Amino acid sequence: MDNAKINEETSGLPADVFNIPEMTVMKGDTVVIHFYNVEPDADGRHSFTMPEGPYTTTVALEGGQNQTITFTANQTGIFTYICTFHTLSMKGQLVVALPTHDEFRAQQRQ
Numbered sequence: 001m002d003n004a005k006i007n008e009e010t011s012g013l014p015a016d017v018f019n020i021p022e023m024t025v026m027k028g029d030t031v032v033i034h035f036y037n038v039e040p041d042a043d044g045r046h047s048f049t050m051p052e053g054p055y056t057t058t059v060a061l062e063g064g065q066n067q068t069i070t071f072t073a074n075q076t077g078i079f080t081y082i083c084t085f086h087t088l089s090m091k092g093q094l095v096v097a098l099p100t101h102d103e104f105r106a107q108q109r110q
């Protein structure tokens with residue numbers, strides 16, 4: 001549902017940031033992250049890394065590559081994601097919230 005694109009060409013953001021620094025999903029959601037490394041050179045590496053918790057993962061890409069990361073958000077909480085190559089500037093948070101009653105009912109109907 002969310003793009004964790006790094007797109008310094010069009011976003012106007014300084015280099016080496018996630019252009020989505022916070023993602024909020026509901027418990028039970030299937031989370032699909034389209035991770036693009038838009039660096040022009042292959043050696044401009046970035047990763048999408050969740051270093052701990054139930055969604056621990058790391059995907060490292062060279063410039064120009066992209067990869068889709070999919071998981072089920074079955075535990076609530078706030079989980080940090082980083083780029084292991086730029087730990088100071090590339091950080092974000094995944095918020096997994098409890099659905100409201102109406103959202104829960106909508107989920108059950110899917």
Ligand SMILES: [Cu+2]
Binds near residue numbers: 045085086090
């Ligand atoms: Cu990076």
